Amino acid sequence: MNVRLLRIELRRSVAPWPGAVVLGGSLAVLFLVHGIWWEGTAGWTAQWTTMALWTRYLLGFWWSLVVGMGAVYGLRDSRSRMAELLTTTPLPAWHRAALPAGATALALASGFGLLVLVGGVEVALGATGYLPLGWLPISLVGALALVATAVFGMGVARALPSVLTPPALTVLFLLLTSLLQQSSDGVLPSSVVPNRLALLSPVTAEPREMLLTLSGSVDLGQTIWLLGLLGTGFALLSAVNRRARLLAVVPVLVGAALALLVLPAAPRDTYVVDRAAAALVCDGPVCVTQADRSRLPELALRSKEALRVLHDALGAQAPNSVREDTQLRALSDERRLSAGVLLVDFDDRLFADATGEQLTRALVAAGIAPSCFANNAREGGGQGYVAVQSIATSWALHDPRLRSLEGVSDDPYLSDVWAEAGVAWQRLLAMPPAAQRAQIAEVHATAVSCEGTGVGSGTDELSVLAGKVSR
Amino acid sequence: MRWLILYTRSRQVPTSAAAVALVALAAWVCNRDGGQGSTNPVTAALVLTAMVAAASVGLDGRDATLERTAAIRWLPRRAAHVLLIGALTGAALLAAQAAGATLAPTEVVLRDGAGLAGLAALGAVLCGAHLAWTLPTGWYAFAVVARLPDNTVGQVAGWMICPPGTAPSTDTALALLVTGTVLYAAAGARR
Numbered sequence: 109m110n111v112r113l114l115r116i117e118l119r120r121s122v123a124p125w126p127g128a129v130v131l132g133g134s135l136a137v138l139f140l141v142h143g144i145w146w147e148g149t150a151g152w153t154a155q156w157t158t159m160a161l162w163t164r165y166l167l168g169f170w171w172s173l174v175v176g177m178g179a180v181y182g183l184r185d186s187r188s189r190m191a192e193l194l195t196t197t198p199l200p201a202w203h204r205a206a207l208p209a210g211a212t213a214l215a216l217a218s219g220f221g222l223l224v225l226v227g228g229v230e231v232a233l234g235a236t237g238y239l240p241l242g243w244l245p246i247s248l249v250g251a252l253a254l255v256a257t258a259v260f261g262m263g264v265a266r267a268l269p270s271v272l273t274p275p276a277l278t279v280l281f282l283l284l285t286s287l288l289q290q291s292s293d294g295v296l297p298s299s300v301v302p303n304r305l306a307l308l309s310p311v312t313a314e315p316r317e318m319l320l321t322l323s324g325s326v327d328l329g330q331t332i333w334l335l336g337l338l339g340t341g342f343a344l345l346s347a348v349n350r351r352a353r354l355l356a357v358v359p360v361l362v363g364a365a366l367a368l369l370v371l372p373a374a375p376r377d378t379y380v381v382d383r384a385a386a387a388l389v390c391d392g393p394v395c396v397t398q399a400d401r402s403r404l405p406e407l408a409l410r411s412k413e414a415l416r417v418l419h420d421a422l423g424a425q426a427p428n429s430v431r432e433d434t435q436l437r438a439l440s441d442e443r444r445l446s447a448g449v450l451l452v453d454f455d456d457r458l459f460a461d462a463t464g465e466q467l468t469r470a471l472v473a474a475g476i477a478p479s480c481f482a483n484n485a486r487e488g489g490g491q492g493y494v495a496v497q498s499i500a501t502s503w504a505l506h507d508p509r510l511r512s513l514e515g516v517s518d519d520p521y522l523s524d525v526w527a528e529a530g531v532a533w534q535r536l537l538a539m540p541p542a543a544q545r546a547q548i549a550e551v552h553a554t555a556v557s558c559e560g561t562g563v564g565s566g567t568d569e570l571s572v573l574a575g576k577v578s579r
Numbered sequence: 580m581r582w583l584i585l586y587t588r589s590r591q592v593p594t595s596a597a598a599v600a601l602v603a604l605a606a607w608v609c610n611r612d613g614g615q616g617s618t619n620p621v622t623a624a625l626v627l628t629a630m631v632a633a634a635s636v637g638l639d640g641r642d643a644t645l646e647r648t649a650a651i652r653w654l655p656r657r658a659a660h661v662l663l664i665g666a667l668t669g670a671a672l673l674a675a676q677a678a679g680a681t682l683a684p685t686e687v688v689l690r691d692g693a694g695l696a697g698l699a700a701l702g703a704v705l706c707g708a709h710l711a712w713t714l715p716t717g718w719y720a721f722a723v724v725a726r727l728p729d730n731t732v733g734q735v736a737g738w739m740i741c742p743p744g745t746a747p748s749t750d751t752a753l754a755l756l757v758t759g760t761v762l763y764a765a766a767g768a769r770r
Contacts, residue, residue, distance in 0.1 A: 137721070137725055141725055141727070141736075142728075143725065143726050143727075143728075144726055165724075166724070168720070168723075168724040169717075169720030169721060169723075169724045172716075172720060173713070173716065173717060173720060176712070176713070176716065177713075180709070180710060183709075187709070270594075271591070271636045271709050272594060272595075272598055272633060272636055274709075274712065275629075275632035275633060275635075275636070275712035275716065276598070276633070278632070278712065278716050279602075279625070279628065279629040279632060279716065282625060282628075282716065282719070282720060283625065286621075286625070286723070314726075
């Protein structure tokens with residue numbers, strides 16, 4: 109009986125719309141806009157956890173629009189001017205409220221669930237072979253957030269039946285979202301308001317570091333708070349008198365109070381490193397994280413060759429192991445390098461899609477002249493430095509002519525750098541072999557210690573190589 | 580005059596005007612710095628979106644069937660209604676700025692007011708007046724969250740938060756104003 113009623117409600121009301129809009133809109137944004145969500149190791153289809161976090165990030169617009177759509181649905185009775193008539197139905201008020209609330213919940217949960225399913229299929233078909241279960245609570249809280257806000261919107265619209273209620277709620281939630289928004293530019297995502305308050309918004313920071321996940325206390329606290337919001341929404345929806353409407357505020361207050369006790373106060377306890385994903389898997393001297401396990405066979409094969417080349421080029425100074433770079437860094441911060449270990453950052457443009465011989469070259473480059481600044485989709489720190497890395501790699505691999513590690517760019521600054529690199533390459537080859545080795549060793553020492561001001565741009569090393577500066 | 584009073588009442592102008600004034604007051608209180616602070620197109624766009632959303636609920640009367648029988652020309656009245664929404668919301672924000680708040684350069688306010696009013700009219704034509712707010716708020720949310728690239732596509736899609744003097748953004752706002760006004764003037768809100 110109830111299933112039949114629910115089906116009729118879904119077919120004849122606006123209830124399916126929020127779910128359809130969330131699904132269609134998210135897929136349109138994710139697939140039609142080639143945004144940052146497609147880039148790097150924290151892309152939305154790269155890992156299960158990042159997929160869940162990206163769909164939560166999209167709540168940035170959905171949870172404010174969904175509260176408005178819920179309010180429109182909640183205004184149905186008063187818009188058709190039959191709220192008074194419906195109060196005479198011989199059914200308890202909560203019984204009448206349950207049907208539209210259930211229809212909304214079903215539509216939104218299916219819409220968001222299908223979005224996560226699309227993401228899950230993409231991840232499953234992708235390169236990663238790592239399947240954690242920690243992403244499930246992240247997505248479940250996301251679905252709960254949508255349902256709770258929609259029902260809350262319905263309840264508020266029932267209590268304040270004005271045509272202005274839906275836009276007012278939406279704008280209010282948009283404002284709250286932007287106030288509570290966390291930024292992921294720092295070492296750990298943080299916000300301008302106190303951490304506990306910021307976590308009342310279900311919108312997560314933009315995923316940037318693959319290994320970060322939400323801690324359990326965040327999931328628990330947000331669940332409590334959202335259940336409070338849901339309770340208030342439902343109580344408002346089924347309230348028949350002023351006293352019931354006043355009492356309806358209790359669940360959200362209790363939920364917020366309990367949630368503030370549970371939610372962590374520091375960003376350090378909010379986003380935590382997923383230890384299982386960060387555990388190292390090794391093949392001889394080559395180690396990667398569990399999450400990137402699928403890259404190990406190719407990397408191990410190429411590293412063997414690269415380490416041999418590096419040993420020939422640098423002698424005792426050469427790195428003797430290869431490890432995935434897992435440090436958490438603020439945006440545009442310096443990387444921490446060490447002489448004995450070759451750090452591989454899979455976000456780096458050199459390594460992003462490198463396979464085969466290209467991967468060997470990238471490893472040699474990172475071995476002789478590791479860049480102190482990241483060169484990836486978000487940061488362009490080491491772009492000029494690629495010229496120095498190319499010279500070092502071409503020299504170490506005995507290339508007949510200078511081979512660039514990346515495609516030629518039409519940036520006027522970079523073409524200057526490459527012109528200078530051509531001169532430096534000729535100067536280097538003109539030197540006697542022993543002097544060549546000394547030059548390369550000097551480049552290596554400078555690179556590893558991250559000394560000098562223009563390290564990121566590469567102009568310092570180019571001057572050294574071109575012999576302009578005598579040290 | 581009597582006609583105008585009745586018309587504004589049928590378009591819920593008193594409620595909308597109160598809401599617009601409230602938003603302007605809130606914007607003034609939150610950004611009050613004596614004109615010294617830095618401008619922020621995102622905040623300005625949010626304030627204008629809120630104002631236009633509040634004004635858009637009156638893009639339809641209480642009884643469309645009854646109104647159709649009136650022997651008056653709706654086309655110029657409807658067009659004027661959309662243009663007035665854009666003009667008055669922009670003026671409300673500029674008044675808040677004149678009183679000492681810093682939000683955005685005048686050019687951005689004019690562009691966003693015009694584009695958002697057109698968008699709200701388009702929303703009324705497509706979804707009905709009670710849902711006209713969905714298009715302005717939806718586009719605002721999209722522009723803010725979607726991290727658009729800094730090329731022509733990004734400047735068109737994020738027209739309301741681009742800095743002043745961005746030609747594609749201004750063109751988009753004008754196109755939205757013209758499309759929305761023409762369609763709404765010709766067809767009226769969807770019932």
